[in-house]
Amino acid sequence: MSYLVAVRALCEFTAKVGDLDLRFTPSPTAQEGIAGHRRVTARRGPGYQAEVALAGEYRQLQVRGRADGYDPVLNRLEEIKTYRGDLATQPDNHRQLHWAQAKVYGGLLCRQLQLEQLKVALVYLDVDSDRETSFELHCSAAELEAFFQQQCERFLHWAEQELARSIERDAGLLALAFPFGQFRSGQRDLAETVYKAVSTGRCLMAQATTGIGKTLGTLFPLLKAVVPQGLDKILFLTAKTPGRALALEALRHVHQASPGLALRSLELVARDKACEHPDKACHGESCPLAKGFYDRLPAARQAAVQVPLLDQAALREVALAHEVCPYYLSQELARWVDVVVGDYNYYFDLSALLYGLAQANQWRLAVLVDEAHNLVERGRQMYSASLDQRTLQALRREPMASLKSALQRLNREWNALHKDQLAPYQAHDRVPERFLQAVQRCIGLIGDEMNHQPEGIDSQLLDFYFQALQFTRVAELFDEHFLFDVSKREGTGKRSLSTLCLRNVVPAPLLGPRLAAARSTVLFSATLSPRRFYADVLGLPAQTAWIDVQSPFHADQLQVRIASEISTRFNHRQASLAPIVELIAAQFQAQPGNYLAFFSSFDYLQQVAELLAARHPGIVQWSQSRNMDEAQRRAFLENFTPDGRGVGFAVLGGAFGEGIDLPGTRLIGAFIATLGLAQFNPVNEQLKQRMGAIFGDGYDYTYLYPGVQKVVQAAGRVIRGQQDRGVVVLIDDRFGQAKVQQLFPGWWRYT
Secondary structure, three states, rough: OOOEHHHHHHHHHHHHOOOEEEEOOOOOOHHHHHHHHHHHHOOOOOOOEEEEEEEEEEEEEEEEEEEEEEEEEOOOEEEEEOOOOOHHHHHHHHHHHHHHHHHHHHHHHHHHOOOEEOOOOOOOOEEEEEEEEEEEEEEHHHHHHHHHHHHHHHHHHHHHHHHHHHHHHHHHHOOOOOOOOOOOOOOHHHHHHHHHHHEEEOOOEEOOOOOOOOHHHHHHHHHHHHHOOOOOEEEEEEEHHHHHHHHHHHHHHHHHOOOOOOOOOOOOOOHHHOOOOOOOOOEEEOOOOOOOOOHHHHHHHHHOOOOEOHHHHHHHHHHHHHOOOOOHHHHHHHHOOOOEEOHHHHHOOOOOOOHHHHHOOOEEEEEEEEEEEHHHHHHHEEEEEEEHHHHHHHHHHOOOOHHHHHHHHHHHHHHHOOOOOOOOOOOOOOHHHHHHHHHHHHHHHHHHHHHOOOOOOOOHHHHHHHHHHHHHHHHOOOOOEEEEEEEEEOOHHHHHHEEEEEEOOOOHHHHHHHHHHEEEEEEOOOOOOOHHHHHHHHHHOOOOEEEEEOOOHHHEEEEEEEOOOOOOHHHHHHHHHHHHHHHHHHHHHHHOOOEEEEEEOOHHHHHHHHHHHHHOOOOOEEEEOOOOOOHHHHHHHHHOOOOOOOEEEOOOOOOOOOHHHHHHHEOEEEEOOOOOOOOOOOHHHHHHHHHHHHHHHHHHHHHHHHHHHHHHHHHOOOOOOOOOEEEEEEEEHHHHHHHHHOOOOOOOOOO
16 A cells, blocks of 8 residues: 655655744745746746646655646756745745755656756745746756655655554544434434535535534534545634534544544644744744754654644643644644644635645545634635724834835825725725835835844834735735725824725635535535525535535424514614513513523613613623623623523624523523614625625625524524523514515424
8 A cells, every 4th residue: 555645745744854933934825826836937938847747656655746847948847936025034944845845856857757867946936026036956867866765765654654544544434433323303414415415526505403413413424435535634614613612522522432543633723822922933043932843843743643632732732742832733733634623714714724735735625614604704804904094104103214215105105095085985996006016015125124133023013014915915816806995084183094995795706716626515504594695605616515404493492473563773773772671571571581682783782781770670681792802701601500590682793693502491582683784884885786796686695694694593592402492582573574584494483
């Protein structure tokens, strides 16, 4: 049995040494890198060969990859790298890695073409200046073959270990039984459909209510598909921390039911949550966990892969035992595990780690997208960018001498954007080229300063740099699926200032290729209706399958009442306060217990809560506040005790509208005093116009569908198990409309 490894993975394993050093970054995005490679190869002669597929064997190893380019006239193989900044400051271990890749490709090319010698070149392209810098070695085929074999020998022990482990893992997965013996109602249908989707290579949308065990119902069939479908990785992607916790818990159940299963799983967390030294920079001269990182990595990696389930705590323990950075150890381990649990951004972001690794290593993926309704807004956020002129003004007060002129020019171009703007908000179809050039000039100069004095860059300047970099990256993607808008306000001295936003409206063109790149992508949620809305906005392939899993709950469990005599429209808010208070009080007195009351804003929430306290002081209440941290959110939920009595006030669409579990008598009812519609403002009206132009259904796509989805999610907090009983009161006359009720779960019965 042979072990397949990509050239890049082989060299990253064998040729990385020394410190972790991020001072030479930020590197270009994947899109910038691809575009840069194309520019370089387009300049070459007519016989130039780009993307040369190469493969070779060494004992049990099968090594494959694509060399960036080969010129048969010059007999020159090129490894092309894109970069930003000063190439002279590139760390030696970065260059060493690049040479290793180039030489391995060179050895494979000499084998394939039976060459006796070869010129091997590193070509560096500055993506900002478009300037090339080349370094060249003249090598004999024998030298390159010896280097290739040397790298393979270094990797071989690990490969043999991985081969033995994969054989053991595959046997365990083929024999794997469902951890709980029997499936829940609806869970088997979901699992079978997921298995069929991955077997046929299709995307799947799965709408399934809470309570059937969606997490294990989607994860288990993919584990069973690993061997027959030749999957390299399963990615379980979530929008929020509770989703990661559920996935890790499901994996624990799998391991508990099958002791000795040789399955490796890894939790990826955000850098700020994993960092042990947030006051230090990511290089060996500053952080002790970056010093000698790659020298200590082999021992840390070997220890880590002995732990079947590497959640954040387990990974941290291994990392600190070997004195390496936990965050970057997790990124290295993503290559060597079977299941990765992490946030959406690890696969869908413009510079996503997992997507980049999958493309480089040609992984065969199965991707699970948990609570997939969240991917619409998260996708928009990932592909948007903004700049605030107040930040620029602060930088101009005491600028570095090298930046003064560039910052002044940027400010002039910025002022020109809103000089003739009469309204506070204005949307545009494009970003002026002169403004983008001014931003790019500042980025280049700040990058130079970062390279010359990496320790001395002001944090505010650094923040602006990264915001500007994101702005230019998004600007390269700008098309009809984006808006460029200018929000104007009065500044100091009667001068106007503005905030600029490149606002993604429809993430489909960017999400779609990532969804399609996997063998199968399964998007699941309790709220994926209407199907066409999510398919359109997320960019799902035309052959995407659909399942609406029958709910295990029945209408007798949940009393759904519509208070159609009350309007919660903004103009009617004041008049609605007293009726809502009396409705809450009457329900509480008729059936004492714990309730959640959802409102469209903190102001509305506070007005109802204060009136309830004044008129019915005997009803215990607690309220969500703005910007609650994790401890405050936990304290809010701790008020919902079994058999408790009180009302918790929350904002619809906030932290308590989904992803929380209050089973049994911890929560027996919910009041939802809003249709959940987004605020009517100039931004949303622009979104509506653009949605209408693209899909022909602007109002529903912008307001109705996302709004009712929040309502259904909030109502879903009440019934969490087959023994639960409760009530949901929908407060607004519009809940009586047939168009709205068509979006309710099919098992609801309402009066």
